[in-house]
Amino acid sequence: MSDLTHPWQNTSLPPRERAEKLVRAMTLEQKIAQLHGAMETIDIYALAAQATDSETGLEQLAAQIRVERHVTAIDELGIPRFRITNGPVGVGMGDGTPSPPATSLPMTIGLAAGFDPELAYAYGDIIGSETATLGQHVLEGPGVCLHRTTIAGRNFEYFSEDPYLTGVMGVAVTKAIQAHDVIAMGKHYVVNDQEYERFRANVEVDEHVLRELYLLPFEMLVKDAGIGAIMSAYNRIRGVYATEYRHTLTDILRTEWGFEGYVQSDFWSCRSAAPSLNAGMDHEMPDAKWLNETNVKAALNDTSLEIETVDRALVRRYTQMFRFGQFERPYDPGEIDARAHGAVARTIGAQIAVLLKNDSGVLPLRRDAGAIVIIGQSTFVDEACLGGGGSSKVIPLYTVRPLDGMRDVLRELGSSATVTKVTVADDLSNLDEAKNSASAADVVVIMAGLVATEGADQRDANMLNEQNRMIEELLGVNPTTVVVLKDSNPVLMPWIDKAPAVLEVWNQGAEDGHVVADLLFGVVNPSGKVPTSYPRSEADTLYAGHPERYPGTDEGDGYPVIRYSEGLEIGYRWFQAQGITPLFGFGHGLSYTSFDITDVTVHAPDGARAPVTVTASVTNTGPVAGAEVVQVYLGVPVPGQPPKRLVGFQKVFVAPGESKPVQITIDPAATNHPFSVWDYGTQRFAIKAGAYAVYVGNSADNTPHTATITVR
Structure with missing residues (x-):
């Protein structure tokens, strides 16, 4: 296959240019066939009901989904079968018959408890390596929704209640996955923080809350990790399905953040043809319920959809495939080194x-x-x-x-x-x-x-x-x-x-x-920290006595409306703002040894207009080697802000009697906007004048070292 016949195969060209050349060579029917997965449409609810019990029903459903996670190849154009596998806690249901086994890793909530991006990279390295070994192109993960409630069904595959911790760990996992030329897919975009009525529920959330909490980890994935794909959620956002919400899919994701990847629907979360593509969704999975020839051609004919929008969707996905060399890589699945990867899993x-x-x-x-x-x-x-x-x-x-x-x-x-x-x-x-x-x-x-x-x-x-x-x-x-x-x-x-x-x-x-x-038995000294607060009782949670917050109420539209009326007060921010002591708070974690955090200094040469440096010394005052996590929180002097927000942390391993220095830089220009709040007037993040309190310690509730930074 020569470059002259198929110019998009010229590897010296930039990925986007190759993608554009390929799309120009495609017929309309070929384009439509590439807008969606190749699974035959099934009624998932009927499938589960056919079984004698729910567990068997789910297994039958899983078996069908496992063998169909792909987009059909077009051999005459050199387009490979596009193989997709689930995550984010390991290589889950992928494209194979049956779905191949992989290393079963700890759940992501546990990974976040490590408070260690190097550990997160090792975790993502296992996932990326095994995805590549099994011949898959996409890993659907990491998941970076927040633990708004302690009872959400998918908290296990999300990281934590804190957007910064979630973002840091998600960025490390993403970089590791994509280092294996596998597309990582951040999910579920956005406010898919509960499973209750996830196909129907509508989330009402203020813009500053959306920006400062729920969008923040996704912003970090885009800007800090260069993630290749985003998965759009099931739920409605402000009355519009997430797969049709242009504000998040285009205005924020692409125009503001500069995202150059593609957006895939969660399985069966696509609800339309023209509205979804126009809003910024690019790919429907796992089938062609909406982006089929009948619907797409009808939308093109009545001009509710333009062919340029179809082309745009395909160019976005092919650009990522070319970026990671997936057109050139033959399908040649190998064997996972189970024991070597298991040893890493044991360490993690x-x-x-x-x-x-x-x-x-x-x-x-x-x-x-x-x-x-x-x-x-x-x-x-x-x-x-x-x-x-x-x-x-x-x-x-x-x-x-x-x-x-x-x-x-x-x-x-x-x-x-x-x-x-x-x-x-x-x-x-x-x-x-x-x-x-x-x-x-x-x-x-x-x-x-x-x-x-x-x-x-x-x-x-x-x-x-x-x-x-x-x-x-x-x-x-x-x-x-x-x-x-x-x-x-x-x-x-x-x-x-x-x-x-x-x-x-x-x-x-x-x-x-x-x-x-x-x-x-002390072969390893535990060093994890609580990534999501443990309440003492159900009555202490943000949704206790507030059904409008969860599980939502029918306000007359026929579906549950979940109002994030607690604003920025979730997790430790909720407990501290309400004066409630949790059973075990965010950042808490003991050790078989003891530590002193001393010599804490905060160096802010230009207020919050330049990087702020926090230094400290960590001394192991106990009998065995161990690790402590120094945590830095910020009190933002703006009405409506919670008492503290996490802005930095560092895990340090220290031998008995040893002292080690710690240096944590808080850059006001960083993607997580550590000093900033969302400004409705300018429609951007802004640093407000005032006295910012800096708190240093080893948990959100134990920050004995304080300083003040004045911003004029």
Whole structure:
């Protein structure tokens, strides 16, 4: 195939020029065939209903989606079959028969707890590498919606309640994925922060709230990571479907931010032909429900759609394909190095666990602990807790069960301790047996948790199957008892005062058994920090007593309207603004050692008109090596702003007795607009005059070091 015959194959040309040449050579029918995925249209609800139970129905649906995540090739033009795989917690449902297995990684909420962009890059590197190895072109992730509520079904695949932490981690993951010439796709754009009625719900949100919170991580993906694609959400925004909302898809994303990639619909989120394409959506997945020949040709004929708009959509996608060399790369799927990638997953998993409580130094457990019993319900003690319910579920290459992992680690430590397991029935019918085993053991490890899923929010923040009662009754039976939580979301802990030690390890994925044992026995010192606040009770949440905030109310249009009337007060901002003390606040995390943060200075040579430098010294005052996260918050002197916003952080590993310097730069010109607020008059971010408080510490609620920056 010569460059003369097919000039778009000339690799010396810029990607966009190649894309334009290709589109000029296409017939109308070829263009329309490339506007959408190739899956045959199915009724997903009927499919699920055909099954004898919902789990089987979802599996049948997943099987059909797995083998159809692609756009058909056009061989005569050299356009390859465009292969798309889900994410963002690993290589999920992709284009294959069946969808190939991959490394099951910890959930993204856990990754955020690492507070470490290098760790996020390693995570994205695994995902990007495996996507490329499996011959896929696109990874649908990272997800950067915020944890507005603690019960949202997809919080597990989003990062946190804070836009800056979310953005920093999302940028690192994106860069790593795209380093493998795989297109990363930021999702779900935008305010898809709940699963309840996601196909129908309308979100009403003030512009400054949208800009300062919910759009901010997407802005960082575009400007700081050069992300190749964005996925548009299911929900309505201000009465308009997200796939048809020109304000976000064009005015903000392209005109203001300079995004040069393409916008794909979430699966079946496209609701029209001409309105969607005109607004800035470029590609419909997984089928041609709307962007088919009948609809597109009719829209062209009645001039509600112009051919230039169709061309624009294709040029945007092909530009990214040419940018990452995907036209030249043959389909030649290889084999994933499961053990090597699993070792990385084990390292990541151990660094993201959060030691929530550790009275009297119960943890780490002694390596000669004697008789250890693991107790919990099947999901958490019998198999590795993979998590990721819904379309981003990964088929694991292998898994490590809790019992096997603990025995492996004890053997590696040369320990003579023994480990047994009691699986508690979901109805707690054998709880007495578990209590007897706990009484007879030297050490009790209770494993409990929550596995959330796409498509449904939780009813409340309690763990299912009366696990709170199970824990309550087991605590106190044996003084050496540790609670290990394996969660997708923060959970309520009515038993917390009785628990000597609580370790949050999240849904760990394949290496669950090894990671938990590494942490319990001190092979690794936990260093994670809470990425989303744990409320003490449901009554403390922003939506308690406010159905208009969640799950929304019907205001007369026939669909739920969710009003973000709390404004900027979500997460720790909500708790601090309302004077409510959370159970475990944002940034909280203990260690098996102790740290001092001293010698804090704030250098602001020109107020907030130039980069501000925060320096500190971190000293490990305890007996073992560990890591601390220095966190910098800003108090913005503008009415309506919450008490604090995170503007910088740095994780530092320190040996016993060692001190290490930390330097954090807060650049007012950075993409996250650290000093700025949205100005309605100028329709842009602006730094207002006033005294800005700088807070330095190791959590949002523990910032003993303060300074003031005056902006005139």
